[in-house]
Amino acid sequence: MKKTMYEKIWDSHLVAEAAGQAPLIYVDRHLMHEVTSPQAFEGLRLSGRKVRNPHSILATMDHCVPTKNRNLPIADPIAKKQIEVMAENCRENGLNLYDMQSPNNGVIHVVVPEHGFVHPGMVVVCGDSHTATHGAFGALAFGIGTSEVEHVMATQTLPQKKSKTMLVRIDGELNKFSSAKDIALAIIGKIGTAGGTGYVIEYAGDAIKALSMEGRMTLCNMAIEAGARAGLIAPDEKTYAFLQGKEFAPKGAAWDQALAYWQSLPSDADASYDATVVLNAADIAPQVSWGTSPEQVSGVNDVVPAPESFSDEGKRKACESALAYMGLTPNTKITDIPVDYVFIGSCTNGRIEDFRIAAEVAKGTKVAAGVTAIAVPGSYQVKQQAEAEGLDKIFIDAGWEWRDPGCSMCLAMNGDELSKGQRCASTSNRNFEGRQGKGGRTHLVSPAMAAAAAAAGHFVDIRTL
């Protein structure tokens, strides 16, 4: 039988299938951060269980770490406690932790690929929904809850329900001003935030093949915003080139053995999917979200829609309340929306390529009066690389703040946040009410669009620059 990549990975990870119980699948890699793990460790301790495979775990601190004055003690006592507990749990269980002072520190989904910790064909979990990022490598990667974190630590397995498969094919060539972020937003705009529910999405097509590994990570990262369990992209030469030589990548003869296996993973020709969605890359304009859900998104040359334009009752209501929260009126041109804040960073767009593209746009500009712009590298490695290329200078000269790595304003847990009513052009992944601070208003965009908005003080169609 012809198999999709998802089915191949599923079948090769099936441990047990007992009657009346969910199938048990094996977990190759377990990623961790400080917020969703403490009770799981505690659970292990209470039940007298041990971490089954400590070497399968890589941990970092990212959600509540400060992005400046890293040498000072963390001011928030709860955040401080979480950081300390994480360090203690990792020490006690012999886990590899990139703590706040480590040169390898950064956002978990940025750090893990930097070290080649995830390979094609793996099953990867983390107590974090954006684990989907690692689907860019052809790994089945998804987020889990705290009780499941404990379950995986104790058993190296998870009871799982098999997902349906959805092929999202992006044909043709992307215009040079649009990016993986715009593809991600356009897909969600088309299928909705529940469009992928129950599915694992496989992204394919010429436009996907043309993406860099960074771009593929951005795209898979947001599979979760489309409601999918995970996103997957078939490994190819770019994948192998990215992995080769990395710390946890196989070496020597093992590399050849691994490579042969990886090459067997892509979906068989004519494998069938439960659903197929096709988009034409040439149609994808730079996107800007105008609402409080990632599906409430338009091309930059569009206008803010009117609630009446939605025939679906629920969508009409959602539009109405989103516009009220966002302080927007229907038919306002997207390019007329002013911004107070610009954030470039997160596990969606905090990689080196993102800062290169943004710097190109920011070069020689000045941040508009009244606008605060912060650039937060996804990791110290990204930061270092950017500095080696002089990108930090470009941002600083343009009036940006150049920070230390962390989740920062993606979820505003570390003190970096909007105040009530402030409007932000953000390269993160969620524009939910209050996500970037109580009463804060988030517009999701690509790094290039964010950099252009910082200079202009409002959104701009970068195709006209």
Added chain:
Amino acid sequence: MQPYTKHESIAAAMNRSNVDTDQIIPKQFLKKVERSGFGIHLFHDWRYNDDGSDNAEFELNKPTFKGAKILVVGDNFGCGSSREHAPWAIADYGFNTIISTSYADIFFNNCFKNGILPIKVEKNVLDALMAEINANEGIRFGVDLENQQVTTPAGNNFSFDIDPFRKGNLLSGLDDIGLTLQHVDQIDAYEQRHKQNFPWLWA
């Protein structure tokens, strides 16, 4: 999870209805990074005076109820938010059995995940048990899960219903992890194959 074994323990009576999870464990204690240690915060606002001393008026502070494992309590116990911290606190305090006429759904489910047996009884039975405890504080009830029986010194004995699957899990002490570990041989075997197929992951 500890297996639930047949026991005879002090039964404490709390004649209050609609005790919600906010009372069981107030929200200021949810930011902890542990799952254990919630026992000292159980019923915090009732249990302690403003200065932090024990409130002598509160039922569970009575010396006669010290060490109780069985909580006999009024209708609709555990209503309100879904926080699993509530059963964590109850179990950590030392209770493993609750007897009431009714429970909030989520709380009821959460009890089984934490080794707590929530027993449902008719109103007249509950009243009789409360009266028996009040007449003679510190008495011990016997709970036999295997035979689904509760016995009391005054003979207010009764049998109770329980879902057989949950009963099995409580008796064996199996939680979801425990259930999975029943397949540990298959996990071991899988891992052996894994090491052969993907040796570079084990180097």
